[in-house]
Amino acid sequence: MAASQAHLPEPATEALTHSRQLTEVIRAEIDRQGGQVSFRDFMQLALYAPGLGYYLAGSRKLGAGGDFVTAPEISPLFSQCLARAIAPALHSLAEANILEVGAGSGVMAAQILRQLADLGQLPAHYYILELSGDLRERQAETIRQQVPECLSRLVWLDALPEGLSAVVLGNEVLDAMPVHLVSKQNGIWHELYVAWQGDRFVWQGGETSDARLSERMLGIEEKFGESFAEGYTTEVNLLAEDWLAGLSGSLQQGLVLLIDYGFPRHEYYHPQRGSGTLMCHYRHHAHGDPFYYPGLQDITAHVDFTAMAEAAYRSGFSIEGYTNQGNFLIGSGLTELFQQQPVEELQPQMVMANQIKKLTLPHEMGELFKVLGLSKQLDVSLPGFMLRDLRNSL
Numbered sequence: 277m278a279a280s281q282a283h284l285p286e287p288a289t290e291a292l293t294h295s296r297q298l299t300e301v302i303r304a305e306i307d308r309q310g311g312q313v314s315f316r317d318f319m320q321l322a323l324y325a326p327g328l329g330y331y332l333a334g335s336r337k338l339g340a341g342g343d344f345v346t347a348p349e350i351s352p353l354f355s356q357c358l359a360r361a362i363a364p365a366l367h368s369l370a371e372a373n374i375l376e377v378g379a380g381s382g383v384m385a386a387q388i389l390r391q392l393a394d395l396g397q398l399p400a401h402y403y404i405l406e407l408s409g410d411l412r413e414r415q416a417e418t419i420r421q422q423v424p425e426c427l428s429r430l431v432w433l434d435a436l437p438e439g440l441s442a443v444v445l446g447n448e449v450l451d452a453m454p455v456h457l458v459s460k461q462n463g464i465w466h467e468l469y470v471a472w473q474g475d476r477f478v479w480q481g482g483e484t485s486d487a488r489l490s491e492r493m494l495g496i497e498e499k500f501g502e503s504f505a506e507g508y509t510t511e512v513n514l515l516a517e518d519w520l521a522g523l524s525g526s527l528q529q530g531l532v533l534l535i536d537y538g539f540p541r542h543e544y545y546h547p548q549r550g551s552g553t554l555m556c557h558y559r560h561h562a563h564g565d566p567f568y569y570p571g572l573q574d575i576t577a578h579v580d581f582t583a584m585a586e587a588a589y590r591s592g593f594s595i596e597g598y599t600n601q602g603n604f605l606i607g608s609g610l611t612e613l614f615q616q617q618p619v620e621e622l623q624p625q626m627v628m629a630n631q632i633k634k635l636t637l638p639h640e641m642g643e644l645f646k647v648l649g650l651s652k653q654l655d656v657s658l659p660g661f662m663l664r665d666l667r668n669s670l
């Protein structure tokens with residue numbers, strides 16, 4: 277967690293003002309809580325403070341002109357594969373709905389709807405659970421431009437609805453949920469808090485604010501049969517676990533596909549991964565300083581998929597499958613989709629071949645990104661998980 281990020285591009289004056297305003301909001305919260313906030317609360321405000329947090333102010337985060345690029349922005353083949361994968365589940369649901377959580381630019385929604393229209397399987401509703409007003413507008417504009425005939429099926433939600441029958445999709449959503457930071461200090465699991473000193477945010481160690489944090493880390497050490505080194509620092513995403521329980525409560529019947537970068541627990545909390553996976557993204561530069569201009573950069577942590585599967589199972593989901601993105605896309609028909617493209621022109625074929633490489637090769641997104649499939653009250657077969665079922669690694 278470097279204190280200085282001199283190599284990063286300097287923000288414009290307006291952006292600096294925005295960041296200063298958010299810094300004041302976080303400082304006020306630190307004062308209100310008696311001098312420090314958990315890192316989870318810091319990350320919550322940095323990303324989601326109303327009107328100022330990274331995801332709730334402005335809409336140009338994703339894509340080439342933003343801070344990072346996600347799979348649906350890389351290639352339409354990603355969403356086309358997802359559409360093919362979920363079509364049988366949609367067919368089996370009492371009411372065929374899709375709920376996309378955190379829909380970014382709206383490009384995945386547009387491409388899924390187009391592919392489902394080709395398959396003659398449009399959903400009754402395409403719900404989008406979106407926290408950001410700016411992104412909602414951008415999503416509506418994308419749908420209007422790319423699939424205007426589907427606009428009437430779109431419904432934006434503020435919260436998970438009750439009694440839902442749907443296929444739920446979340447691409448790179450879990451990694452954007454605020455995490456607690458824990459650190460081994462003097463042989464004991466502590467939590468890392470954020471305070472303000474002089475003119476900057478600083479770290480402070482303290483007792484864990486939630487008993488689950490030290491229980492989790494002690495359980496992991498026990499599994500490894502060793503005590504982690506002094507200073508070992510990592511993240512625990514309790515919010516994502518609670519969110520899954522909430523999703524289960526709201527879903528009467530459905531399939532859930534969660535796609536994100538991460539590992540099973542034994543890789544995530546490997547004794548040698550001593551500084552965790554916290555990562556910040558600012559204009560396509562990745563670095564490790566979450567205090568750098570709050571509000572102007574994304575802050576993320578990789579996903580502990582074992583924790584997600586355990587939380588899902590505890591809250592009543594069946595685990596349909598777990599594999600990496602490369603296997604899931606190939607199993608869901610990526611090669612057939614590529615072969616269906618018109619062959620007259622070489623250039624678009626080359627572009628698409630490159631996109632496939634990015635999505636599937638192990639050193640690109642193919643292996644780090646995983647897909648977790650969950651179901652509730654639904655019998656469904658998902659070829660995406662059949663090529664290589666990695667559930668036994670969880």
Ligand SMILES: C[S@@+](CC[C@H](N)C(=O)[O-])C[C@H]1O[C@@H](n2cnc3c(N)ncnc32)[C@H](O)[C@@H]1O
Nearest residue numbers: 331346377378379380405407447448449452453
């Ligand atoms: C990295 S972006 C991914 C956007 C898009 N899915 C894509 O792949 O391009 C993460 C998104 O997750 C959303 N998000 C995080 N936590 C959420 C929650 N609890 N409910 C709904 N959206 C959430 C954020 O607001 C943000 O839009």
